[in-house]
Amino acid sequence: MISEQSWADARVLWDYHQMHHELRPCSVAIGLGSHDLGVADTAADLYKRGMAPLIVFTGATSPTTRERMPRGEAVHYRERVLELGVPIHAVLVEPKARNTGENIRLSRALLAEAGVSVTSVLLISKPYEERRAYATARALWPEVDIVSASARTTFDLYVNEIKDTRLVFEMLVGAVQRLLTYPARGFMIEMAVPSDVTAAYERLCSAGFTGRLA
Incomplete structure (x- = not known):
């Protein structure tokens, strides 16, 4: 009890963990892998609302997600948004990250390799990870604007x-x-x-x- x-x-x-940022269109949306498919649902909604032309999902597996998402968090997220109507050309997958720092570093490298110019990032996480994700991204990618987002729920x-x-x-x-x-x-x-x-x-x-x- x-x-x-x-x-x-x-x-x-x-x-405290929620940043309450005002959403605005960004160069790219990055969905941070976790046990919560709500991150993918939020990414799909924001894409359809024109908040980003491209989504990167990042994440391997963890003890929390190994059974729920055996193909990897980012892969399961992609499958989810495709089911929700996001076109496949608008989704990139980074399947190796195992912590928030790697989420940012490896997503940044993937976007650079794809030739995507990034000046702002719509960073999508679980509601209680917004502040941590924001603080990490600001440290590792200081030259871009970061807008935090998550599912709007209680x-x-x-x-x-x-x-x-x-x-x-x-x-x-x-x-x-x-x-x-x-x-x-x-x-x-x-x-x-x-x-x-x-x-x-x-x-x-x-x-x-x-x-x-x-």
């Missing part, structure tokens, strides 16, 4: 859709830890972490939601 305090703390982290709806509450809580906690520790290692830019977010993070760690700590 998850306590009311832990639910309240998780909502604090959820709100915390409660998202937990119900994923059907694994503990996984979501642990992902929320793990993303905060990386925002606190990775800038010193050069993996992402530093971003302010308000005291209420730090306090909620520490309580969730104490409550045992530590499965995604690095």
Whole structure:
């Protein structure tokens, strides 16, 4: 049983992780691989709305996705958007990345190899990965504008859709830890972490939601 305090703390982290950027057309959309096919659904929607002429899906597999997406996250994402009506010529796949840094570096290399000029990136992630993804992209690709995007949903709806509450809580906690520790290692830019977010993070760690700590 998850306590009311832990639910309240998780909502604090959820709100913090979202960047609330105003969407605008970009050179390319990059969908970051994960267990959540909602990233692909969001990419398809934004493509149809004219927010990017090209989508790159990036991601291999992880312990979380090996059984759900045996052909690799990026490949499953591509299959999803093709089912949703995105033309095959508008989708590139980067199938090797195993972390957010590799997502950015390998997608950047793929686009350069394809001769795609990039001045702005619509960076599509899970709702609770927006800030981490943004901070990583700003560190590794500083010369382009980054617009963060994710599925527009509420915390409660998202937990119900994923059907694994503990996984979501642990992902929320793990993303905060990386925002606190990775800038010193050069993996992402530093971003302010308000005291209420730090306090909620520490309580969730104490409550045992530590499965995604690095």
